[in-house]
Structures are given as structure tokens and as C-alpha cells.
Amino acid sequence: MSKRIDVKDLNVYYGNFLAVEGVNINIAARSVTAFIGPSGCGKSTFLRTLNRMHEVLPGARVEGEVLLDGDDLYGSGVDPVAVRTHVGMVFQRPNPFPTMSIRDNVLAGVKLNGKRISKSDAEGLVESSLRGANLWNEVKDRLDKPGSGLSGGQQQRLCIARAIAVKPDVILMDEPCSALDPISTLAIEDLIEELKANYTVVIVTHNMQQAARVSDKTAFFNIAGTGKPGKLIEYAATTEIFNNPKVKATEDYVSGRFG
Amino acid sequence: MASITTTARRSALTRNRLPRYAIWAAVVVGLVLGAALSTLVGFNPFGWGVFAAIVFTAVYVAWSGVVEGSRKAKDKLATCLVVGAFLVALLPLISVIWTVLVEGTKGLATPGFLTTSMNGVSGIQDNESASDGTKVLGGIYHSLLGTLLITLWATIISVPIGLLTSVYLVEYGNGNRLSRGITFFVDVMTGIPSIVAGLFAAALFATIFGPGTKTGFVAAVALSVLMIPVVVRSSEEMLRIVPNELREASYALGVRKWRTILKVVIPTAISGIASGVTLAIARVIGETAPILVTAGFATKINTNVFADWMSSLPTFIYTQILNPTSPSNPDPSLQRAWGAALVLIICVMILNLVARLVARFFAPKTGR
């Protein structure tokens, strides 16, 4: 469980458009890393290259290396589907499968892959994943009801439960709280704290306080202007980024003077 | 207007309104004047209806214009036009159903109509029943069976082809040249006259199995030529509205693309796909021309679609009307034809109902 990520000279393209340029970053295992930066600077784009979700879009491609505990995700012969079982993802908008019950949503990673699982193992996995996502107590009486009948915050935690049910090494979260109220947000932040014990967590957020609260290290991305590629400007311990950043742009951004 | 007389102060927000009875008064005026006007040109119920509608609209709108002002009057005029257009559109449908019901119930109610075929029924029997007033012999069992079997086989052929095509278009095509070509030809196929589809199937089987090959299966192939484009179109639309987020959620769990399509995309869209298929069946079940040239017209029960001629409800109606079993006494044939038409309409209605039920049954469940 829990692997480190090392990115070397990564360029990310949409067709001919260079969206993110020259990213070098080392993310330690069992840590929470926050990506911050103005809209359109390529945080989501970069995040999606960490589990090869980027190439799902037509024309999208990547240059450079992403090492997961030393293994290149983009090496030849690597199966992107296998990569995604190691690196899970939670999206900005909660997206439970509408045709499935809460239980089946949690088991989706197992069932959709056609793996056999005994009934008792399945029950155990559902309970441990839902407990892991702080959702068990709210849904334990209605596991057979559709997942889309939950509130937005509950749906998002269901998606987190679904992601941890496949037992990944890394969990990527793209603005997981942007559609949630402060209480659900707190529930998810608490959850991220707990997930840190077993997983490497990377989270994109527009909320400075959130980045400050949950993350060990913070990466600031910026963009020089429209049509220009986004770049990693500064990457350091979260306290350092927020208290004495080395780069002027970072200081301006975290102090709210721009972006 | 009681409310105005009882309240001392008039609200600044209210306007003059037509009294409640205005619409009924206008209806009465319309009916009376309409009757009068239509007698001027020679009374008949149809003319009465038309004149009544015109007079009603004029009276109602003018009255509203005087009392309520021009904006309300325009609103009432538009309402009258819309309702009128709706009634005009509904008229043919109701009249068709009415005629078929009136003409067809006698045939359908004849004992044995649904359970016997035309085997052994000839002009002699028809002449007897016409002259003695005994019950009309012969029924549509063979045709009903043929219709069901031929449409079943057409569905078996069309649904996999159509569904796979639409999956290719939506999930793999990405607007490349092949998928644009397919879309173009599907559009062209949608407009193919059904007789051409029948000729195509007949010619295809004639080249493979020798001339004159007429079986239920050839008819099924002809119908599937008509059905496939409808299935492709409707399933394509349904697959396209499956949100991309669901596909990405599935990929992010490490699920392969084909499994994602099979277990996430298609189940999410299944209600729309299934009702699209049912409507496609309803569309081809009444086809006559392609079946005439591919399955011939049988009078015997034939349960094997791969051998011998087969009857179907539309071809049964066609032959009964055009070549009555007894040329001197066409009435029994006419009665059977109307009965078959009624059964056909009932089939189509059932299919439409099934489409709705299917859509509701498969729809993604929401709520708690």
C-alpha cells in the first residue's frame, strides 16, 4: 500500500496545445499533497496524468516520466487499466452509478471487473469501505437503495468509498469539496486525515484554508497568460508556502492579491 | 364578478376579466350561428363543426378584446389556434380508430377468427355464409402467427446489428471517416421505400438459394433493412446522453472500456434503447409491400420461417380486399380484412404501451 510518486519533466498536451509544461515533483508516500493555483493553470490536467486518465480524451498525450515507486507509468508495455487500479480518483462532481444500489456502487470496482467475491467478503468490503469514508452510519440501513438518492455530500463520500474499495496505493481528488456544504467538507477533510495513514493522497483545491488544513506539502501552479502552458511554480511544505513563500507569484496568490 | 362588487377597494394589480360563463356563452353562440351558416351552404355535421369553431373564435376573441384589452385577446386567439390545430391533428387518428373499431369488431367477434386459418376456406363457403347468413368461416391465425414470427426474427437480426453499430458510433467512432460514413448511410437507409427493401431481400435470397425463394425469413431480412436504421438512430441518441462522468468514474476504477460499455453505459441507457426498439418494431409490423414480395401469401398455418410461404396480417388484409375469396360475394372477405386490421392496430397499441412500460421498468432508480 501507499507508494511515492516522482514526476520528471512532464509535458501534457491536448492535441497540439501544450497545457502543462516541465513539471518536476516528488510526492512522498503516506502524505497529503495539495495542488493550488488559478483556474485554467492545469491542475486537473496534471492530476489526471497521474493515473493515465488524461489519455481517455481524444488527442490527449503526455511526454516525460511519472514513476510510481520507481515504475514508469508511461513506460512501454504498461497497461493504463492496471495503473488505474493502483491510482484511484475522486472527481469534482459526485458521480455514483445511477443504475446501482449503494452497496453495488461500493463494489463497482470489483463487480464491473467481473471478479468473483464471496458474499461475506463483499459485506466486509462494503462495511470497511463505507466506514473508511465516514458514511457507514448514515447508509447502513439502506444499502440496497439507489446511490443517487443520497445527498451531494453523501454521494461524494460514496465515491470515496468506491475508490478505496479497490485498495489503491494513491488517491487523487479533484476539488472533492467544491460542491459541498461546510459540514460535509469538514467530514471529507477529516477523512483525508485518516486516509493519509494508508494512502498517498493528492488533492486539488481552490480553498486556501482547506489546503492549509489538510496538506503536508503544497504545490502552486500558475499560468503566464491564456494559451500559455501552466507550470509548477513552487513546491514546498504547506507552512512554508503559506507563511514565507520563496516566489513572489506564490505570495501574491496565497495572500489573495491575485487569482 | 362577485369578488369585485364585494371588495370595496379594487387592487391596482387586477384588470378587467371576462366572466366565467364567457367561454360557454361563446360556445353556444358558435354552435347556433355555425348551424345557421352551414345551412346556408347545405347542412352537414362537418361544416357545422368548422363554422362553429370559426364563429366561436371570433366571438370569444372579440369579446375578450373589448373587456380585457388586446394582450389578453391575442393570448386567447393563440390558444384557440393551438387547440384547433391539435383537434385537426387528432381527427384522422380518432376517425381511423373509430372506423376500424366499427368495421372490425364483427370480424373479431366471430368465433374461431383468432384460432383458425384460411386453409380450406374457398368461395363456396363464403357464398354459403352470405346466402344462408351463417357465420363467416376462416380466420387469421396463420397471419397473426406469421406477423409475430417475422417481426420476431426481424428484431433478432436488427437489434444486435443496430446496437453494436450505435456503440461503435458513440464509443469508438469519435467522428472519424468511417463513423461519418455510417451515419450518412444510416440516414439514407431511413428513407428507403419499404418495397425497395423487400426487393433487395428477395433478390439477395434469389441469388443465393435460387429464384423464387420466398420464406418468412426473407421477409424478416427485408424488415430488418427497415428496422436497423431506426434502432441505430434511437440507440445512438440514448448512448450519447449517458454522461461522460460515468465512463470516467468506471475507467478510474480500473475497469476496461468494453466492460464499462457493457456494464455502465448500456445499463444506464437501456430504458431508452428498449423503448426505441419497441417503437421500431411497431414501425415495421404493419409493412405490406416488402412481405408480399418476400414471403408471398399463404392460407395455411406455417410455423417454420425458413421454409414455404408465410402470411402476415398486412398481406392478409391486402389479399382479402384485392382478391376476395369469393369474387361474387366479397362481404365475408371484407369482414375478415377489417377484423385483421383491428387486430393489427391492437398489436401496435400494445407495442406502444410496452415501450412505455419498458422505459419505466428499466429507468435508473432514484429516490431513497
Ligand SMILES: Nc1ncnc2c1ncn2[C@@H]1O[C@H](COP(=O)(O)OP(=O)(O)OP(=O)(O)O)[C@@H](O)[C@H]1O
Ligand atoms: N478536454 C480539453 N481539451 C482541450 N483543452 C483542455 C481540455 N481540458 C482542459 N483544457 C485546457 O487545459 C488548460 C488547463 O485546464 P485544467 O482543467 O487542467 O485547469 P484547472 O487548473 O483544473 O482549472 P480549474 O481550477 O478551473 O479546474 C486550460 O487552458 C484548458 O482550457
Ligand SMILES: [Mg+2]
Ligand atoms: Mg480543474
